[in-house]
Amino acid sequence: MTRRAFEHLALLLTPLAWTGGVLAGVLKFMSPLEPGRRKAKLVVGPVERLAGGRVESVVFNGRLIHVLEEKGEVVAVDAMCTHLECTVSWKAGEGCFVCPCHGGRFDRQGKVVAKPPVEPLRRQKLAIDGGQVVLLDEGV
Amino acid sequence: MPVRLSRWLVERAPLAGLLERLRAQAGRPVPRRLSWLYTAGTLAAFFFGLQFVTGCLLLTVYVPDEKLAYSSVQALEHKVPLGFLVRQMHAWGSSFIVLVLGFHVLKVLWYGAYKRPRELTWFAGCILLALTLAFCLSGYLLPWNQLGYWATRVSVATLDAVPGIGQDLKALACGAPEVSGRTIGRFFALHVMILPWLLAAFAVLHVALVLVHGITPKASVAEEQELGYRGALDLKGSEPFFPRQVYRELLVLNLGFALLVTAAVYFPWELGEPASPQTPQGIKPEWYFLPVYQFLKYFDESLYAYFPFLQHFEEGLGLSTELLGICCVNLVALLAFLLPVLDRGKHRRMSRRPIFGTLALLVLLGVTLLGVLGYLSGRRVTAFGRTWELSFKGYPTLLPEPPLSPVPEEPRRVPGGEGLASAASGSSGADGPPAAGGGPPLAVTLPAASHRADGLPLGGTCGPCHEEQLAEWQGSVHDRNQVQCAGCHGGIDTAPPEPLPEGLTPEVYAHLGIKQKRSGGAARPAKKELTGFCGRCHEGVRSVFAPEHQESPPEGRPSATCVSCHSNHTVKEAGDETYDGRNAYTEASDPRHAPFAAARAAFREVEVGLARVRGRLGALREAGYPAEALEKEIEQAERGLKDARPLVHGLGRETERLAARTAEVRAELELVRGDIDRELARRDERWKLVAGVWAVAAALSALIAAKLRAMPA
Numbered sequence: 001m002t003r004r005a006f007e008h009l010a011l012l013l014t015p016l017a018w019t020g021g022v023l024a025g026v027l028k029f030m031s032p033l034e035p036g037r038r039k040a041k042l043v044v045g046p047v048e049r050l051a052g053g054r055v056e057s058v059v060f061n062g063r064l065i066h067v068l069e070e071k072g073e074v075v076a077v078d079a080m081c082t083h084l085e086c087t088v089s090w091k092a093g094e095g096c097f098v099c100p101c102h103g104g105r106f107d108r109q110g111k112v113v114a115k116p117p118v119e120p121l122r123r124q125k126l127a128i129d130g131g132q133v134v135l136l137d138e139g140v
Numbered sequence: 141m142p143v144r145l146s147r148w149l150v151e152r153a154p155l156a157g158l159l160e161r162l163r164a165q166a167g168r169p170v171p172r173r174l175s176w177l178y179t180a181g182t183l184a185a186f187f188f189g190l191q192f193v194t195g196c197l198l199l200t201v202y203v204p205d206e207k208l209a210y211s212s213v214q215a216l217e218h219k220v221p222l223g224f225l226v227r228q229m230h231a232w233g234s235s236f237i238v239l240v241l242g243f244h245v246l247k248v249l250w251y252g253a254y255k256r257p258r259e260l261t262w263f264a265g266c267i268l269l270a271l272t273l274a275f276c277l278s279g280y281l282l283p284w285n286q287l288g289y290w291a292t293r294v295s296v297a298t299l300d301a302v303p304g305i306g307q308d309l310k311a312l313a314c315g316a317p318e319v320s321g322r323t324i325g326r327f328f329a330l331h332v333m334i335l336p337w338l339l340a341a342f343a344v345l346h347v348a349l350v351l352v353h354g355i356t357p358k359a360s361v362a363e364e365q366e367l368g369y370r371g372a373l374d375l376k377g378s379e380p381f382f383p384r385q386v387y388r389e390l391l392v393l394n395l396g397f398a399l400l401v402t403a404a405v406y407f408p409w410e411l412g413e414p415a416s417p418q419t420p421q422g423i424k425p426e427w428y429f430l431p432v433y434q435f436l437k438y439f440d441e442s443l444y445a446y447f448p449f450l451q452h453f454e455e456g457l458g459l460s461t462e463l464l465g466i467c468c469v470n471l472v473a474l475l476a477f478l479l480p481v482l483d484r485g486k487h488r489r490m491s492r493r494p495i496f497g498t499l500a501l502l503v504l505l506g507v508t509l510l511g512v513l514g515y516l517s518g519r520r521v522t523a524f525g526r527t528w529e530l531s532f533k534g535y536p537t538l539l540p541e542p543p544l545s546p547v548p549e550e551p552r553r554v555p556g557g558e559g560l561a562s563a564a565s566g567s568s569g570a571d572g573p574p575a576a577g578g579g580p581p582l583a584v585t586l587p588a589a590s591h592r593a594d595g596l597p598l599g600g601t602c603g604p605c606h607e608e609q610l611a612e613w614q615g616s617v618h619d620r621n622q623v624q625c626a627g628c629h630g631g632i633d634t635a636p637p638e639p640l641p642e643g644l645t646p647e648v649y650a651h652l653g654i655k656q657k658r659s660g661g662a663a664r665p666a667k668k669e670l671t672g673f674c675g676r677c678h679e680g681v682r683s684v685f686a687p688e689h690q691e692s693p694p695e696g697r698p699s700a701t702c703v704s705c706h707s708n709h710t711v712k713e714a715g716d717e718t719y720d721g722r723n724a725y726t727e728a729s730d731p732r733h734a735p736f737a738a739a740r741a742a743f744r745e746v747e748v749g750l751a752r753v754r755g756r757l758g759a760l761r762e763a764g765y766p767a768e769a770l771e772k773e774i775e776q777a778e779r780g781l782k783d784a785r786p787l788v789h790g791l792g793r794e795t796e797r798l799a800a801r802t803a804e805v806r807a808e809l810e811l812v813r814g815d816i817d818r819e820l821a822r823r824d825e826r827w828k829l830v831a832g833v834w835a836v837a838a839a840l841s842a843l844i845a846a847k848l849r850a851m852p853a
């Protein structure tokens with residue numbers, strides 16, 4: 001290594017090293033926080049509560065979930081619209097889920113009945129335990 | 141394309157010209173062999189830069205609100221990745237800046253650098269120092285912890301002494317008559333918006349003036365005036381700024397950064413308790429305000445004893461001793477600010493400025509002494525083999541010698557508390573399995589109170605007649621949970637009304653509602669009714685109570701009721717004591733033994749897990765971690781275990797449920813334990829960060845030192 005190169009190395013390395021170190025620290029600091037622990041299940045209530053087409057809405061692990069009974073089967077759909085992530089709400093008068101952002105519509109099973117969304121609403125896993133509707137988190 | 145792009149760039153941004161100017165600056169001559177103290181300015185600028193970076197990061201989490209400020213700083217310290225480092229570097233950064241600026245000022249004083257033509261540079265520098273202290277003061281309050289809150293309150297309260305407008309000034313600073321939640325908003329705005337702009341403006345001015353006038357030559361003021369800057373430099377010898385001075389600054393910067401990280405990791409500023417209306421003990425300002433803090437302490441009524449004329453000042457001019465103190469501090473600051481005007485001597489060498497040198501040394505010694513006294517006041521100090529207590533004003537008092545062999549005090553034992561105490565003490569001991577036999581109790585057994593809330597003795601009006609039963613009951617699990625005689629047996633155990641309704645005696649009144657024996661006395665619950673009797677409260681047990689206990693015991697085996705295992709008035713808590721009881725199913729040949737033993741083992745496993753997790757949590761809490769959320773999760777697990785316990789009465793019918801419940805609790809505990817262990821491991825690994833920083837700093841410093849050595853002297 002020439003004398004000049006050595007000079008440059010010493011001159012450049014200090015600012016480079018510390019700038020790099022500080023930048024790495026900044027990135028680490030800004031990295032997302034570990035999410036809180038998720039609940040494995042949530043008891044919504046007895047199945048009878050869904051009689052007469054009633055839709056129960058609950059928040060499970062930070063997401064709004066609509067629970068209803070359709071053709072003898074209990075269904076839980078994630079309220080997040082598959083278009084651009086607004087949440088749909090149940091319009092009893094119109095018999096469908098309506099998204100307030102761009103007017104997307106979904107039927108009781110979560111299937112699209114009016115665009116712009118294309119994908120159906122995401123289904124939430126559930127179980128019936130002793131007559132109680134229990135939402136289950138797949139990830140837990 | 142790249143050629144065109146570079147041409148486009150060069151036309152619009154004269155980079156080459158800029159580089160040329162930078163090179164010219166680096167090549168500018170400075171006095172030969174400058175002192176290392178000349179690196180302080182650059183180091184201060186570097187630390188200011190770091191404060192800006194760490195400050196910006198803190199802003200992403202900190203909430204300037206009375207209710208949220210403390211918890212947001214707590215989150216920074218414990219939840220955000222590297223948050224503790226950023227906060228501690230920011231907190232320590234202010235101290236480092238004040239320290240480095242102190243060296244910078246010393247250098248200016250020593251070399252007479254404030255003298256003509258650099259007076260404006262000095263004025264700008266003084267303002268920068270004042271702004272720095274304002275930064276420190278405003279930032280100290282922001283975490284809204286006890287230390288910051290009270291230190292700020294005391295500082296701001298000095299404004300009260302200003303005659304006439306003191307109260308208004310204080311209200312203006314605080315946004316309320318006192319330091320309050322509103323003050324956070326004001327100090328926050330000052331700290332992150334107003335002061336940074338002011339500081340930047342004065343820093344630019346300061347640096348521009350340094351560039352204009354150049355670094356102070358070693359020649360005298362007269363020589364510089366006569367020969368000009370270059371001539372004055374040539375008189376004592378000069379060299380270009382680059383490379384020696386640049387390399388020296390880089391070297392100091394390396395070490396400064398490594399020292400800052402080390403202080404931040406190993407000597408963290410405690411966050412302590414959130415701000416509260418109760419002043420904590422030993423409250424003091426930050427070290428750089430200690431001299432002023434201590435100085436002001438001497439300005440009280442006792443001053444009149446030494447200077448009686450001051451009393452006339454107070455009566456005539458309204459000049460209180462407190463205000464006099466504040467005036468003195470400000471006068472010193474003003475004199476320091478006006479130094480270039482006051483000291484117009486033509487010499488720069490300290491040996492030619494004996495009066496200034498002596499005065500400066502005296503002031504410096506005084507400030508240091510006041511700082512040390514400020515730190516030590518109200519503390520005990522051991523010196524010359526004796527212990528001294530320093531009063532509020534720093535006057536020492538010799539404490540009497542302690543007796544040679546002090547009698548050790550017997551530790552007070554809390555009944556039933558030993559297991560928990562050992563489980564909670566430290567991480568290492570608590571991590572092993574609890575001692576065999578007793579097992580870890582889940583709650584400390586508190587000594588029973590001797591009176592009820594209504595003022596009657598325990599047991600109410602039942603006690604005087606049922607002394608024996610009362611004695612048995614005392615200390616039982618029912619006693620500990622405030623279930624009194626009437627709670628199980630009915631009747632009325634409160635003082636009878638006066639006068640009693642006709643036909644009632646106090647005894648009859650007390651037994652109202654209790655089943656009567658045919659013969660007239662109060663009836664004990666019959667054996668066959670016992671399950672129902674206890675089951676009124678212990679519904680969880682009654683609902684799973686297997687018939688094999690009482691109704692249809694296995695052939696040749698005795699039937700058992702609640703009291704067979706849990707006793708009568710001396711009701712025992714569920715746990716080892718009950719399992720090992722005389723009437724429990726301890727014989728292996730009893731078909732009821734196996735399900736009991738299995739349940740016991742399952743519960744035991746959860747208990748061990750609980751004790752371990754509690755021990756680990758204790759270690760985390762000792763490190764200052766806000767453990768409330770984890771504590772709640774552990775309590776939930778404890779409740780889970782408590783709810784699962786009654787299932788043991790199902791005698792094999794509830795095996796699955798019992799296994800599922802205990803497994804759930806164990807899984808919950810595992811999650812909590814995982815969180816705690818991760819957090820503890822994160823703490824244990826902080827040394828790696830410091831080691832890494834020092835390794836880089838040492839390697840770079842060695843490289844630079846080699847370069848410096850190779851330079852011609």
Ligand code: FES
Pocket residue numbers: 081082083084085086099100101102103104115116117
């Ligand atoms: S987000 Fe629902 S329709 Fe666009």
